[in-house]
Amino acid sequence: MEAALRPYDLGATQWYVLHRLAHDGPTMQRDLLRALQVERATLSVVVGTLVRKGLIEQVPDRVDQRQKLLRMTRAGVRLWDKLPDLSFIHKTAFDGIDSADIAAAIRVLRTATERLENYSRQGADT
Amino acid sequence: MEAALRPYDLGATQWYVLHRLAHDGPTMQRDLLRALQVERATLSVVVGTLVRKGLIEQVPDRVDQRQKLLRMTRAGVRLWDKLPDLSFIHKTAFDGIDSADIAAAIRVLRTATERLENYSRQGADT
DNA sequence: ACATCATTGTTAGGTGGCTAACAATACCAG
DNA sequence: CTGGTATTGTTAGCCACCTAACAATGATGT
Numbered sequence: 001m002e003a004a005l006r007p008y009d010l011g012a013t014q015w016y017v018l019h020r021l022a023h024d025g026p027t028m029q030r031d032l033l034r035a036l037q038v039e040r041a042t043l044s045v046v047v048g049t050l051v052r053k054g055l056i057e058q059v060p061d062r063v064d065q066r067q068k069l070l071r072m073t074r075a076g077v078r079l080w081d082k083l084p085d086l087s088f089i090h091k092t093a094f095d096g097i098d099s100a101d102i103a104a105a106i107r108v109l110r111t112a113t114e115r116l117e118n119y120s121r122q123g124a125d126t
Numbered sequence: 127m128e129a130a131l132r133p134y135d136l137g138a139t140q141w142y143v144l145h146r147l148a149h150d151g152p153t154m155q156r157d158l159l160r161a162l163q164v165e166r167a168t169l170s171v172v173v174g175t176l177v178r179k180g181l182i183e184q185v186p187d188r189v190d191q192r193q194k195l196l197r198m199t200r201a202g203v204r205l206w207d208k209l210p211d212l213s214f215i216h217k218t219a220f221d222g223i224d225s226a227d228i229a230a231a232i233r234v235l236r237t238a239t240e241r242l243e244n245y246s247r248q249g250a251d252t
Numbered sequence: 253a254c255a256t257c258a259t260t261g262t263t264a265g266g267t268g269g270c271t272a273a274c275a276a277t278a279c280c281a282g
Numbered sequence: 283c284t285g286g287t288a289t290t291g292t293t294a295g296c297c298a299c300c301t302a303a304c305a306a307t308g309a310t311g312t
Contacts, residue, residue: 002267002300003246011267030290042269044292049267066277066290092245093238104230112219119218120129128270128297137297156260168299170262175297192260192307 001089008083009053013038013046015083018072021056022080026071029058055079127215134209135179139164139172141209144198147182148206152197155184181205 001012010018016036020027027035033043047070050056055076061067072080094102127138136144142162146153153161159169173196176182181202187193198206220228 006301013268033290038268039270040291041271041293044290046268048292064278064290068291089242092241094234097234097237098230101230101234104224104227105234108220108223108227108231111223115218116215132271139298159260164298165300166261167263167301170260172298174262190260190308194261 001086004084004086004089008079010083011046013042014050015086017043017046017050017070018055018076018080021070021072021076026069028061029068029070032070050076127212130210130212130215134205136209137172139168140176141212143169143172143176143196144181144202144206147196147198147202152195154187155194155196158196176202 001015005012005015013036017032020032020035029043029047033040036043038046047056047058051058054073056070056072058068058070061069127141131138131141139162143158146158146161155169155173159166162169164172173182173184177184180199182196182198184194184196187195
């Protein structure tokens with residue numbers, strides 16, 4: 001994915017942000033947090049990069065000045081339209097694999113992730 | 127894993143290097159490369175960090191001065207012996223999960239990884 | 253013997269992840 | 283209305299990953 005995006009000077013996370021904005025329209029930065037499953041600080045830096053490149057803009061909400069709305073700029077839309085279709089990555093990785101196996105893999109990984117997250121939370125509180 | 131190691135000022139990759147040296151004895155840096163599945167440059171930095179901390183030493187091979195042998199120092203062994211057992215992580219994540227599911231997950235991930243690696247290599251050569 | 257190629261390691265520069273500490277704003281309780 | 287708390291975003295500093303370019307050494311072929 002990063003190899004495919006390198007010619008456009010985008011990283012994978014930057015792509016995900018653009019993807020969200022392209023598909024769901026303007027979005028609050030705090031909502032992106034949940035969508036991308038990333039820490040506040042991390043997103044802040046990625047957003048900063050995209051703003052610096054002029055691909056998105058960040059406007060404080062009228063009523064709650066803490067929250068910031070993210071929106072693609074004209075240049076952002078232009079770039080987005082030029083980007084290649086990345087679905088070949090998913091196809092290359094998973095096409096033709098037994099779908100029961102894939103379901104099992106998802107189960108295993110989801111379960112392990114949840115358990116480790118619970119474990120961490122416990123440790124943090126105690 | 128990183129949370130467990132933080133009190134000892136170690137990252138996960140640093141731990142893996144120590145683990146290798148503790149279990150297999152002194153090792154050529156280039157062999158570690160394959161073992162850790164990491165790029166040359168990445169390992170170089172990690173090794174540099176461990177050397178700076180005085181936990182391992184790096185000595186050029188007598189006959190081939192390009193290659194460097196990594197070996198734990200006395201301080202490295204002392205620290206290694208103090209580190210907690212990390213097997214609770216694997217247990218927390220996977221204990222009790224259907225072993226057929228786990229096997230399937232491994233199959234899926236290994237296959238996908240190989241396919242993507244092949245794909246990348248193709249693109250690089252062509 | 254020497255020029256060329258291959259291998260090994262390092263450095264520089266970039267991405268993306270994290271935590272900790274801080275600033276600004278909003279909310280709420282007395 | 284004011285003081286404490288919660289939310290949101292930023293900054294700084296770290297780890298780990300990558301590629302590209304370079305330096306040093308060793309191997310090879312003419």
